Amino acid sequence: MAAAILPPVPDTDTAHDRPLRVRFAPSPTGSLHVGGARTALFNWLAARHAGGTFILRLEDTDRERSTPESEAEILRVLQWMGLDWDEGPYRQSERDGIYRECIEKLKAAGAVYAAWETPEELDAMRAEARANKQAPVVRGRRDHSPEEIAAFEAEGRTPVWRFAVPLPGETVIDDVIRGTVTFDHAQIEDFVVARSDGSPTYNLAAAVDDMLMDITEVIRGEDHLSNTPKQMLVIRALGGEPPRYAHVPLILGTDRKRLSKRHGAASVEELEADGFLPQPVRNALVLLGWAYDDKTTTFTMGELIEKFDVSRVSKSPAVFDMKKLEVMSGRYLRSMDEAEFADALVAWLADTGYFDGKAADAPDLARRTAPLVQRKMSRLGEYDRLAGWLYRPLDIEPEALAVLEEDVKTSIQCIGGGLGRIEVLEEFTVDAIKDALSDQLHIQGVTARTFLEPQRIAVTGQTVSTGIYESLALLGRDESVARYRATLGRLAEQWTGGE
RNA sequence: GCCCCCAUCGUCUAGCGGUCCAGGACGCCGCCCUUUCACGGCGGUAGCGCGGGUUCGAAUCCCGCUGGGGGUACCA
Numbered sequence: 134m135a136a137a138i139l140p141p142v143p144d145t146d147t148a149h150d151r152p153l154r155v156r157f158a159p160s161p162t163g164s165l166h167v168g169g170a171r172t173a174l175f176n177w178l179a180a181r182h183a184g185g186t187f188i189l190r191l192e193d194t195d196r197e198r199s200t201p202e203s204e205a206e207i208l209r210v211l212q213w214m215g216l217d218w219d220e221g222p223y224r225q226s227e228r229d230g231i232y233r234e235c236i237e238k239l240k241a242a243g244a245v246y247a248a249w250e251t252p253e254e255l256d257a258m259r260a261e262a263r264a265n266k267q268a269p270v271v272r273g274r275r276d277h278s279p280e281e282i283a284a285f286e287a288e289g290r291t292p293v294w295r296f297a298v299p300l301p302g303e304t305v306i307d308d309v310i311r312g313t314v315t316f317d318h319a320q321i322e323d324f325v326v327a328r329s330d331g332s333p334t335y336n337l338a339a340a341v342d343d344m345l346m347d348i349t350e351v352i353r354g355e356d357h358l359s360n361t362p363k364q365m366l367v368i369r370a371l372g373g374e375p376p377r378y379a380h381v382p383l384i385l386g387t388d389r390k391r392l393s394k395r396h397g398a399a400s401v402e403e404l405e406a407d408g409f410l411p412q413p414v415r416n417a418l419v420l421l422g423w424a425y426d427d428k429t430t431t432f433t434m435g436e437l438i439e440k441f442d443v444s445r446v447s448k449s450p451a452v453f454d455m456k457k458l459e460v461m462s463g464r465y466l467r468s469m470d471e472a473e474f475a476d477a478l479v480a481w482l483a484d485t486g487y488f489d490g491k492a493a494d495a496p497d498l499a500r501r502t503a504p505l506v507q508r509k510m511s512r513l514g515e516y517d518r519l520a521g522w523l524y525r526p527l528d529i530e531p532e533a534l535a536v537l538e539e540d541v542k543t544s545i546q547c548i549g550g551g552l553g554r555i556e557v558l559e560e561f562t563v564d565a566i567k568d569a570l571s572d573q574l575h576i577q578g579v580t581a582r583t584f585l586e587p588q589r590i591a592v593t594g595q596t597v598s599t600g601i602y603e604s605l606a607l608l609g610r611d612e613s614v615a616r617y618r619a620t621l622g623r624l625a626e627q628w629t630g631g632e
Numbered sequence: 633g634c635c636c637c638c639a640u641c642g643u644c645u646a647g648c649g650g651u652c653c654a655g656g657a658c659g660c661c662g663c664c665c666u667u668u669c670a671c672g673g674c675g676g677u678a679g680c681g682c683g684g685g686u687u688c689g690a691a692u693c694c695c696g697c698u699g700g701g702g703g704u705a706c707c708a
Binding site: 158159160162192193194195197198199252255259262263264265266267268269270293311314315316317319320321322324325327328329330332334335336338339354355356357358359360380382383385387389390391417420421422423424425426427428429430447448449450451452453454456457459460461463467508509510519570571574575580581582584585586588589595596597598599600601602 | 633634635636637638639643644645646647655656657658659666667668669670671672700701702703704705706707708
């Protein structure tokens with residue numbers, strides 16, 4: 134083909150000449166999914182990259198499922214991700230008059246027709262088509278006599294309005310990501326444009342909005358690919374020019390099924406609750422289906438704006454890997470400077486209610502522990518696992534106790550040895566504790582792990598925690614000694630009892 | 633069933649006919665560092681789904697198969 138061997142063909146598409154206008158159009162029927170979040174990100178980046186406009190539109194024509202709570206949550210999450218919009222949020226529920234006007238125009242133009250089929254009749258039609266290995270496309274009867282129509286009306290029936298898909302014919306999408314995609318009209322049913330109560334359906338409202346809002350490029354999930362010809366048909370019937378389309382591949386769970394709740398944290402809200410910060414979340418999402426080159430794996434927002442290009446987005450669906458997000462998140466956390474990290478940690482703990490019911494100085498304690506956990510966690514949600522023991526009385530978790538019980542005698546010797554050294558320490562500092570414990574370790578002639586692990590468990594009750602020296606220093610001598618003794622007592626009991 | 637899309641290491645991907653006996657990242661394995669869990673450093677493991685073409689030459693182009701995904705509503 135000529136385009137393949139010649140230099141880039143000059144663009145004749147008018148959409149190319151206008152400043153970029155993109156939109157993110159979620160339906161407020163739940164929290165924002167990672168797939169939706171990525172779509173929003175892609176749109177936002179495309180807009181910022183081109184100096185265009187990012188529009189937010191809530192597609193709430195389904196009154197049953199749309200909720201104000203969901204809408205508020207979506208706006209909140211978008212802001213959390215750092216995605217600000219230039220126009221909107223528009224709500225389709227507030228634009229009802231516009232859609233009805235357009236429906237009237239379509240009626241006047243003869244592009245739609247009243248269809249009287251009952252749900253049962255439609256089911257039967259589709260079932261029959263399927264049985265005959267035909268496409269289950271619905272075409273309503275348009276040849277009702279005035280008498281029949283009068284009879285329907287007498288029954289109290291009201292018709293839906295279906296789009297009269299031109300036959301024969303085809304609609305071709307020149308997709309920015311997928312290239313040319315052709316749909317034979319024979320495969321497209323006469324889709325409903327106005328419900329029997331006169332309200333617009335998604336395909337009508339979305340098409341009308343994209344046209345009227347002067348959207349130049351629609352970037353959305355691949356699940357909308359088959360809706361695209363319908364929307365193009367509507368726009369053209371209304372005398373408009375369809376925008377360019379870019380259908381991004383879906384995000385899958387590890388079982389290669391479309392990502393959903395059962396795959397774990399599938400919404401940004403959950404990611405936030407798990408203690409992921411916006412930067413790594415953005416970075417992980419943008420890399421699902423897009424790469425700048427063969428090496429770069431982390432980007433600042435500025436770099437993304439500069440480098441992002443929708444046409445480079447992959448065609449194939451990507452599996453969302455939580456582990457990778459965790460790694461990115463951990464690296465990001467470690468890259469923060471100490472104060473910045475401490476601020477983020479304390480703020481997150483406060484937001485998630487971690488300090489509720491705890492001592493008044495808990496936030497302060499958290500701040501002091503920040504440097505101890507910064508290098509150890511991959512997300513803020515791991516804080517409690519690492520440092521939670523500091524806020525509670527000693528409570529040895531079963532797993533940790535099992536470690537001590539493996540060799541009770543040695544455990545007692547190590548803990549006892551450690552206790553002997555720290556209780557006589559004059560300066561209870563990290564360095565002093567480290568020196569004393571290291572010395573004792575030498576004297577007892579066991580490996581570091583054998584000696585230090587029991588110390589950790591004795592005071593924290595956990596096998597994983599903040600560093601042992603730092604933990605002791607933070608606890609203070611009195612509390613440390615008390616915990617050593619408590620653990621020792623518990624083991625001694627077992628030792629004698631077991632004999 | 634019908635329509636559409638997709639196909640490089642386990643996962644995310646680079647690759648756009650020769651520079652690729654395929655590069656990076658995560659995972660995994662090993663070693664080192666830290667006399668602690670962790671972090672970090674170094675090394676290794678692993679892939680072009682299959683079969684036909686086209687071409688001097690194919691991961692890259694074409695066809696078929698297989699596999700995966702999406703759609704198939706008076707939901708969006």
